[in-house]
Amino acid sequence: MSLPSATAYDLVVVGSGPTGSAYVREVYEQHPTATILLLDAGPRLTDPPGTHVKNIPDPDDRSRAQRDSEGPGPAGRPGTRLLGSPQLPAAALSTNVGGMGAHWTGACPRPGDGERIGFIPDAEMDVHLTRAEELLHVTAHAFDRAPFADEVRRRLSALLDPGRPAHRRVAPMPLAVTTRSDGAHTWSGTDVVLGGSAADERVEITDRCLGLRVVLDGETTTGVVVRDLVTGEERSIAARAVVVAADALRTPQLLHASGIRPPALGRYLNDQPQIVYAVRLPDDVVAAHRAVTGRTRDEDGAIIPQSGVSWVPYSDAHPFHGQVMQLDASPVPLADDTDVEPGTVVGLGWFCAKDISSDDRVEFTDSESDAYGLPAPRIHYRYSDRDLDTIEQAKKAVTAAGATIGIPLDDSPVLLPAGSSLHYQGTTRMGPVDDGTSVCDSHSRVWSTRGLWVAGNNVIPTATACNPTLTSVALAVRGARALLDHLNTTAERSTPTAQAGVAVV
Numbered sequence: 001m002s003l004p005s006a007t008a009y010d011l012v013v014v015g016s017g018p019t020g021s022a023y024v025r026e027v028y029e030q031h032p033t034a035t036i037l038l039l040d041a042g043p044r045l046t047d048p049p050g051t052h053v054k055n056i057p058d059p060d061d062r063s064r065a066q067r068d069s070e071g072p073g074p075a076g077r078p079g080t081r082l083l084g085s086p087q088l089p090a091a092a093l094s095t096n097v098g099g100m101g102a103h104w105t106g107a108c109p110r111p112g113d114g115e116r117i118g119f120i121p122d123a124e125m126d127v128h129l130t131r132a133e134e135l136l137h138v139t140a141h142a143f144d145r146a147p148f149a150d151e152v153r154r155r156l157s158a159l160l161d162p163g164r165p166a167h168r169r170v171a172p173m174p175l176a177v178t179t180r181s182d183g184a185h186t187w188s189g190t191d192v193v194l195g196g197s198a199a200d201e202r203v204e205i206t207d208r209c210l211g212l213r214v215v216l217d218g219e220t221t222t223g224v225v226v227r228d229l230v231t232g233e234e235r236s237i238a239a240r241a242v243v244v245a246a247d248a249l250r251t252p253q254l255l256h257a258s259g260i261r262p263p264a265l266g267r268y269l270n271d272q273p274q275i276v277y278a279v280r281l282p283d284d285v286v287a288a289h290r291a292v293t294g295r296t297r298d299e300d301g302a303i304i305p306q307s308g309v310s311w312v313p314y315s316d317a318h319p320f321h322g323q324v325m326q327l328d329a330s331p332v333p334l335a336d337d338t339d340v341e342p343g344t345v346v347g348l349g350w351f352c353a354k355d356i357s358s359d360d361r362v363e364f365t366d367s368e369s370d371a372y373g374l375p376a377p378r379i380h381y382r383y384s385d386r387d388l389d390t391i392e393q394a395k396k397a398v399t400a401a402g403a404t405i406g407i408p409l410d411d412s413p414v415l416l417p418a419g420s421s422l423h424y425q426g427t428t429r430m431g432p433v434d435d436g437t438s439v440c441d442s443h444s445r446v447w448s449t450r451g452l453w454v455a456g457n458n459v460i461p462t463a464t465a466c467n468p469t470l471t472s473v474a475l476a477v478r479g480a481r482a483l484l485d486h487l488n489t490t491a492e493r494s495t496p497t498a499q500a501g502v503a504v505v
């Protein structure tokens with residue numbers, strides 16, 4: 001039985017990834033009595049719910065959890081299924097409690113320059129970003145002891161730092177991870193975001209429960225209709241507020257299925273073209289490093305699982321986000337790869353900001369259904385001439401960065417298939433005014449509705465190149481402030497009861 005235990009809540013959140021969970025946590029902590037339902041179409045993998053699968057110690061259990069997250073259809077990267085879109089071939093989704101947040105790498109850079117949202121003051125956004133970093137347990141020090149990381153950054157800095165302000169220079173990548181006292185790492189899933197709320201009786205988390213549609217009475221949100229994916233039973237749930245946080249492809253799907261179809265719905269879809277390249281640190285650098293530090297590995301002699309992640313921040317002058325990962329082994333066969341020193345092979349990923357166009361979109365048809373019976377998505381997506389130019393510039397930039405670090409392992413950088421970054425954005429984007437080019441306001445409230453919020457990378461209106469989850473969690477923190485105001489101001493007028501607007505359908 002995957003139906004909620006009650007028929008009315010103050011808040012229903014559809015989708016249990018990092019952004020939906022952030023709404024739950026913020027409302028739970030700041031409203032003393034609010035009852036909250038968090039529902040997800042996918043299965044609950046762990047106890048507590050939403051734990052990152054990398055923290056599951058047994059490899060078989062971990063693989064099973066990844067497979068269980070894929071849902072129906074062809075598998076993508078572990079924990080995801082491919083959407084099957086010819087124009088966005090690598091587009092993938094996770095369907096499980098925790099969403100992609102149970103599978104992610106956890107890179108949490110702050111956006112900068114043109115990635116910032118012009119109509120939200122920087123100082124205010126920084127406060128929300130700080131709160132998002134707390135919610136996700138972000139630190140830049142998880143791999144301070146990684147061998148060669150300082151050398152990699154020293155080389156990148158010499159090339160890329162001149163002219164940059166101090167906070168946008170080459171740095172360790174902020175990561176959503178906690179270093180335990182034994183030195184091992186615990187990766188942040190949504191268990192971390194939910195914190196104590198998940199164990200409180202005011203919060204209910206229901207898995208295998210599909211949000212079928214949001215229900216409105218005129219412009220006022222009154223609840224959701226859900227389906228138990230185990231029994232097929234459907235039920236109406238009353239709510240004073242609803243947050244749809246069902247990822248960038250399925251949040252617009254649920255709005256479409258609910259008859260909420262503003263002109264910008266599904267449009268401005270953008271993903272970050274991703275270019276990869278690999279180099280190897282020169283032998284003399286490795287030898288010199290060994291001579292100075294007396295070590296090439298972790299101080300305890302252990303081979304650490306990931307030998308360091310560095311960050312080249314996006315800037316208007318260098319409009320790419322660089323994620324530089326030192327690897328434990330070579331990603332391509334080497335003649336002498338029997339003893340590759342961990343950390344000496346360096347993978348560079350350069351992410352580009354896509355040219356935003358309303359023509360790039362996910363649209364839905366009422367005549368065809370997806371595997372869950374919701375309107376089937378169809379993606380329209382292309383690279384503009386400017387995108388193709390950006391991609392060429394990024395290839396040059398990553399080649400130069402690779403050359404400053406070491407010896408190339410590839411002939412040239414490779415552009416991954418569109419959708420590979422898994423950072424789909426813009427499909428319910430926010431705007432300063434309701435002029436037809438946005439779906440929600442800057443507090444993530446859907447235009448022309450009352451009590452309805454959207455969350456996820458889909459609300460980001462700018463062309464970002466950096467990993468977007470920190471930004472979308474920060475925007476959820478901002479949206480939660482408005483949602484709390486809504487709950488406080490509507491409390492007297494419409495306290496939910498088991499009778500209010502509820503019917504078994």
Ligand SMILES: Cc1cc2nc3c(=O)[nH]c(=O)nc-3n(C[C@H](O)[C@H](O)[C@H](O)COP(=O)(O)OP(=O)(O)OC[C@H]3O[C@@H](n4cnc5c(N)ncnc54)[C@H](O)[C@@H]3O)c2cc1C
Binds near residue numbers: 019080209250469470
């Ligand atoms: C391998 C991998 C690595 C990544 N690395 C990074 C990284 O380093 N940094 C970064 O910023 N991002 C990264 N990402 C992306 C990141 O995980 C996402 O940006 C983030 O999880 C989005 O959060 P979300 O809450 O918007 O949605 P999601 O985490 O996608 O969760 C959405 C949830 O909604 C549920 N849902 C959908 N439709 C319905 C419905 N109708 N009813 C009920 N439930 C529904 C889904 O089951 C899903 O659980 C990575 C992703 C993957 C898979």
